[in-house]
Amino acid sequence: MSPAIPTFPDRVYRVVAHIPHGRVTTYGLIARSLGAPRSARMVGWVLRRTPPEMNLPCHRVVNRIGLLSGGWHFGHPDIMRDLLRDESIPFRDDYQVDLSTCLWNPADDPDLDSRHVP
DNA sequence: GCCTTGACGGCAA
DNA sequence: GTTGCCGCCAAGG
Incomplete structure (x- = not known):
């Protein structure tokens, strides 16, 4: 059978x-955890096409400065901001989270096999 | 079939 | 410290 190669x-x-x-x-x-450190844009492109049926916490994904760059894709940045605030995520500004305390690195999760095979 | 845009990031000037 | 450009890959006009 097909090995079901995981797509990007x-x-x-x-x-x-x-x-x-x-x-x-x-x-x-x-993107870096997937072995494509220069394809951060692709991650955003993928998340934009994320089916809502998956119920993924895509609101927990922000840009490198913690700004809710994708807030308008939820209808309004306030919606995304409210979702994050509901999780007690600290905000530095109205639309910027404090990455210093709540930033999570995928590579830090042992459950994730983010190791890319050569 | 070509050009522009896009939920980004890193580096140079 | 700020501003601008390039890279990456795909979809839309």
Whole structure:
């Protein structure tokens, strides 16, 4: 049978699904954990096409400075901001989270096999 | 079939 | 410290 090679979107979904409650990560960290440190943009492209049926915590993904760059994709940045605030995620500004205390690195999760084979 | 945009990031000037 | 450009890959006009 087909080995079911995990596609790029599948890997992104898996990482996002493993983001702990009350924590956030960045597009760059996700891309880097997938072995494509320069494809952070692709992560955002994948998340934009994320089916809502997956119920992925895509609101826990922010850019490298903690800004809710994808807030408008939830209808309004306030929606994303409210979701994060509901998880007690500290905010530095109205639309910027404090990565210093809630940043989560996918590579730090032992459950994730983010090791890319040569 | 070509050009522009896009939920980004790193580096140079 | 700020501003701008390039890279990456795909979809839309």
